[in-house]
Amino acid sequence: MSRSIVRQSKFRHVFGQAAKAEQSYDDIRVSKVTWDSSFCAVNPKFLAVIVESSGGGAFLVLPLSKVGRVDKNYPLVIGHSGPVLDIDWCPHNDNILASGSEDTTTMVWQIPDHTPCRPISEPIVVLEGHSKRVGIVKWHPTARNILLTAGSDNLIIIWNVGTGEPLITMDDHPDLIYNVSWNYNGSLFCTTCKDRRLRVCDPRKREVVAERLSPHEGIRPMRAIFTKEGNIFTTGFTRMSQRELGLWDPTNFEEPIALLELDTSNGVLLPFYDPDTSMVYLCGKGDSSIRYFEITEEPPYVHYLSTYSSKEPQRGMGFMPKRGVDVSKCEIARLFKLHERKCEPIIMTVPRKVSKLVEEIQSLKATVLSQEKRICDLENKLSKYTNGTV
Template identity: 40%
Template sequence: MSKSVVRTSKFRHVHGSVGRKEECYDNVQCTSSAADSNLIAANEKYFAVPWQGGGGPFFVNQLDKPGKVDATPSLFQGHSGAVLDLDFSPFDSEVIASASEDSIIRVWNFKKYVDASTGLSLKEDVKEDDSAALRGHSKKVTLIRWHPVASNLLLSVSFDNTARVWDVNKGAEALNIADADEPMQHVSWNYIGSAYAATLKDKSIRIYDPRAGAMSARLEGHTGAKGARVCFLGRMDLLASVGFSRQSERQLFL
């Protein structure tokens, strides 16, 4: 008897159920960008998604306001290229950073648009004047991550093969890590922000000390052609990564 070519999966017969309509967010026109980054960011109050349309708009909505989104909602408009990543500050619910194909990072504080009784209320688009621009990358910025401990620090990754740490308060670059020979696919800070891990196209997982500006360790990662992701596991001295094998099998490494 020939061996079955059907892969065994514990999830093959698992089925989900659609949430109740009154609890869903309908008509969300998220961009169709193929960037290898998150297409949604969220905190305890809001979620944000890159929006379809010219330039680089993105949309912010309160979590406690489900329902159908207006066909032409008020958007955050500050980039000249598509928004590739978004990240809310862990220290201030009304601060969000955006990264774009235009090589610029913008930090937005929309607290003035939040009413004490009605919440976030945008009467018109939020323009670039309401943001602080971080300039320095020469190519598109694909990933941004706030520092877990220092409220003014933001990590960015670009197709110019650099990772940079920005002092948001000063609006200037604090550190530049330029020893990678290709763009990073994913990054994650450790619990105290003393190091970050990155996955690269060469199938490696690298750990960087940003203060030294160099790699401190290199691990063999997933062998598949698709991008991998990595995450430090809290206070433990452990990393978790997800990716694919050469046979396109899903993998979880610890």
């Protein structure tokens, strides 16, 4: 009985393609802060990029349609007295964005639909509770006005943005927190930490409900994200400084579901997960490629699909929510790659099958060619008769 060697998957032929040059955003001075954030956040209305600025922290917010060269006097969002480290769009309101900064504050901003005449300097809420820089801001995926922040004081604070008051403060981390990820419905979040532990936290219980020491044995920073099934996908480094990815069941942290070595590059891998397709896109800072994988329930569980490669390395990356992609063109994801001076959309597309209409056109063309050949043969025959050569 014959068995197919190639694994069947509708995403096996997904390919990435950079947008045309005129569809990029040029002359953006991307921040040079040495912080492992993505420096970019995007939603169906706006593109936000953390930029270089004098006299404090700032970021640029552009309507998605405003492609091309950005005016050097384009109004920025200013207000932080220190560099901005992380930004995140609210999933429930496309005009609301949160920013965390080295000045220990988190600010929530209302971005107008029209282009402002002057810099936006008045946040709608200022959240003060951290004693050191705020490096992570994450909106709750399902509850309105709930924002999580994590700072270099090793604290995690969950805020009610409507009142500006902290709801929950957790101090379970003894060292710097590298990243935080909510699960699909927001009932849990996972964290990675400089103490090399992966933790699963229940904010309602205000405690760590599961943890794993050294999911990756290297000492370099790790990243972790929840999948829609409730497993945790991680990226990190081996003891020999090779980049590695893993898939874990938080109810049984003893052994990984999957563990896969990638390469020996230094850049921290930023994972972006699409729950609709169960695909994860890995973007390494300083890399010039984007690898993508499919997570399934059959071995080996994490399936390599393909790699999008370009010439220039990426400084950061933004990931468009699914409601912002053009499904009529078979687009399943759109990433926004930060270069040193510009932002370039990269479109991930599933090739559509040849439709019956195209097949019919091809069949008609073949028939026409056949008829034209037949006519040509008859005309040659007629010519021979009239010339008396036959």
